[in-house]
Amino acid sequence: xxxxxxxxxxxxxxVLSRKVVSQKLAVKIWQKCVDAVTAADETLEIPxxxxxxxxxxxxxxxxxxxxxxxxxxxxxxxxxxxxEIYAIVNRRGDEVAQIATDYSPAEIAFFKAVVxxxxxxxxxxxxxxxxxxxxxxxxxxxxxxxxxxEILLGSLVAKGWxxxxxxxxxxxxxxxxxxxxxxxxxxxxxxxxxCTICLDIITRGVRCSTAQCKTRMHTYCYNRYKRNGQTxxxxxxxxxxxxxxxxxxxxxxxxxxxxxxxxxxxxxxxDEDEEEEAEPSQRQSQPSQAKQNGKGKGKGKGKxxxxxxxxxxxxxxxxxxxxxPPRTQKRKGRR
Numbered sequence: 001x002x003x004x005x006x007x008x009x010x011x012x013x014x015v016l017s018r019k020v021v022s023q024k025l026a027v028k029i030w031q032k033c034v035d036a037v038t039a040a041d042e043t044l045e046i047p048x049x050x051x052x053x054x055x056x057x058x059x060x061x062x063x064x065x066x067x068x069x070x071x072x073x074x075x076x077x078x079x080x081x082x083x084e085i086y087a088i089v090n091r092r093g094d095e096v097a098q099i100a101t102d103y104s105p106a107e108i109a110f111f112k113a114v115v116x117x118x119x120x121x122x123x124x125x126x127x128x129x130x131x132x133x134x135x136x137x138x139x140x141x142x143x144x145x146x147x148x149x150e151i152l153l154g155s156l157v158a159k160g161w162x163x164x165x166x167x168x169x170x171x172x173x174x175x176x177x178x179x180x181x182x183x184x185x186x187x188x189x190x191x192x193x194x195c196t197i198c199l200d201i202i203t204r205g206v207r208c209s210t211a212q213c214k215t216r217m218h219t220y221c222y223n224r225y226k227r228n229g230q231t232x233x234x235x236x237x238x239x240x241x242x243x244x245x246x247x248x249x250x251x252x253x254x255x256x257x258x259x260x261x262x263x264x265x266x267x268x269x270x271d272e273d274e275e276e277e278a279e280p281s282q283r284q285s286q287p288s289q290a291k292q293n294g295k296g297k298g299k300g301k302g303k304x305x306x307x308x309x310x311x312x313x314x315x316x317x318x319x320x321x322x323x324x325p326p327r328t329q330k331r332k333g334r335r
Contacts, residue, residue: 006033010033080204109140114153120191133149177201195216204218209242
């Protein structure tokens with residue numbers, strides 16, 4: 001039997017096949033689903049309207065049906081154009097485990113390693129070259145060849161978890177940003193950037209050129225802001241935006257050592273300082289331990305050393321008697 005609930009079922013199937021859809025495309029899919037259901041049963045009267053109020057009501061019904069599955073039809077904005085986009089995301093437990101149904105633990109570990117290098121990219125470029133991404137295979141405990149990693153990167157791009165630019169650099173996709181914000185904020189609290197205007201995560205946009213200023217904006221947020229303001233909203237200096245994202249990339253940035261989190265590097269430096277402080281105390285304790293060890297065994301060792309020194313002195317005296325006189329004495333005898 002055809003019912004009005006089939007509209008939601010058809011709509012979810014269409015969205016799942018497309019991974020991420022814009023708001024305009026989602027409304028068209030909704031309309032097509034309504035037309036398909038009413039064509040199957042002309043007696044059904046299913047209301048449809050492209051108004052914002054009607055769309056918000058339909059999204060609420062979709063999420064009510066997805067709540068028992070811990071899924072959500074979530075919305076975000078494109079970082080470049082500002083267009084509203086939607087995706088069905090998993091809100092359950094560990095965010096990284098959301099792709100466990102499609103990938104093995106080794107593949108998920110590789111994905112996490114690539115995401116880490118993207119988040120730790122210098123100059124807030126938030127991208128990594130293909131060579132640097134493939135080098136992450138060396139950090140995995142599981143066996144994975146670079147050929148397998150290259151195939152996996154292609155799969156992650158095809159399924160919308162990563163974006164690949166024309167220059168061959170990987171960055172976080174809109175699907176990752178809408179589905180894994182909690183994971184990114186918890187794992188990279190010191191590296192993540194948020195838009196000053198909309199407070200969403202930003203990996204492409206602009207930033208203030210003033211040192212220590214925390215102003216970051218998406219491209220569309222900046223285009224709206226600059227219409228009314230020419231100064232930075234945080235430091236009030238003259239607005240001279242610098243790029244955030246791949247435009248901030250500089251050649252040779254990924255040729256050095258593997259980058260580490262700022263939090264991890266600080267912990268390592270603290271551990272090194274503690275080790276340096278502990279070394280002098282250990283050095284001071286070593287002479288005291290030697291003294292303590294010498295109390296019980298010092299007498300016997302002292303006698304042996306004395307006997308050895310007497311024997312060495314006698315051998316030296318015999319060598320002096322047998323040895324020829326120095327040249328100076330010979331010269332005096334001749335004269």
